[in-house]
Amino acid sequence: MEEPSGVELPSKATHQATREHNVRLVLRALANLGPISRADIARRTRLTRTTVSDVVTQLSDAGLVREVGRGPSSGGKAPILLQIPRDARQIVGVHVGDGHVRGAIVNLAGDVSHRERIDLEARDGAAALRDLETLIDRLVGHARDVPLGIGIGTPGIVDTATGMVRWAVHLDWRDMHLGPRLRARTGLPVYVANDSQAAALAEWTFGGHITARAMVAVRVGMGIGAGIVIDDRLYQGDGAGAGEIGHTTVAANGIRCRCGRTGCLETVASVPATLERVRVALGSGTMPDLAQAVRAFETGHPAVRAAVLESALYVGRALGALIDTLDIRHIVLIGPMTTFGQDWFATVREEAQRTALPLLAEPTRIALGNLGPDVEELGAAALLMTAELGLSRAA
C-alpha cells in the first residue's frame, strides 16, 4: 500500500484556511478595539505574537492597517498602535426598494461619499434588473479605486450563500441568480440579502450598539421584516427566511396581501396599509404620501392619529412575540414608518412590553435605529464587508 495511513498531514488548503481565519481574527480585533497594539491583538485573539506580526505586515501591505502613534508604556518601550484606515476600501451598497433602486459608496466606517437613485418605471422585474445594473455601473464608476465589492439588499427571501433571490414578490423575481449574474458582469464580489436582514447588519456594524451581544432590527416600510444578529452573525434560518414577520396572519380583515394570502401583518401595519387608513381618516379620495400623512399626524388630527397608532399596536404585538420567541434584549426599529416619530414609537414599545412575558419584556431595550434613511445601503455594504473581510463592527 502506497497510501499513508494514520496521521493526516495538513493540506495546502488547510494552511490557506488557517491563514484566512487568522487574518479575520486580526481584522476583527482592529475593527472592534483599535487603535490597538500588536501585543494586545495577540492577547485578544490568542494568536502568537509572530503570527500577529506576520498578519499585520500582510494587512499593512494591502493598506488595511496603519500605525497611528504610540500607546502608554507599561515599563518598556511604548507600543505602536494600529488602526484600520476608514477609507482603506470603498464598498458599493445597493437597496432594491419599492419603486426605485438606490445605492451609495460607503467606506469601512460607514461614511457615505456618493449616492445614486433610479426610479423604476413599472413593476417589471426584467426592467428593474436592467435599472439595477445601470445603477451599479454608475456607482462603480464613481468609486475612487476598484471597490471591495457590491452588497445588495432586496425585499424577499434571499439565499445569501448562493446569491439567489428565491422570491421577491414586488418584482416577481423567482429563483433569480442575482449574485452570480452581477459578479459575472462586474468581476467584483457580490453579496445579496433580504433588505431587513441587511439593515439589521447595518445597525449592528455601524449603529454603535457596541454592548449588545445579539440584536433584532425590525424594518417597517412597504413591507415588514426582522433581521436577527446573534454572536456577530446574521441568523437567516434554514431556508434564509428568518424574520419574515410581515406575513404572519394577524387580522381577519380579508385584505389581500402581496403574498397572495389575507390578513398578514403587512396588510395592517406597513406604510401602504397605514396610508390607506389615513386616507379614510382624512375623508380623502386620493392616497396621501408618507410626508403628508406624517404632517397630518403631527398636527394632532384625531382620526389620523388613531389610524397611525393602530399600525403601531400591530407592530408592538409582533415585537412582543419576538421577545417571547428569541429573548434577545436589544430591539431596534428602522424603516420609513419610523418617520412618524416618537408617538408612533412609544405606542409600539408600550404594546410590545404589554404583550410579551413581563419577565422577558422588562430587561428588553427597544430603540429607534441610529442610521437614518441610508440604513439599507449601509446594510448592504456591511453584508459585503462582513463576508469579504470578516469585519463585524466598524473601525
Ligand SMILES: [Zn+2]
Ligand atoms: Zn402576506
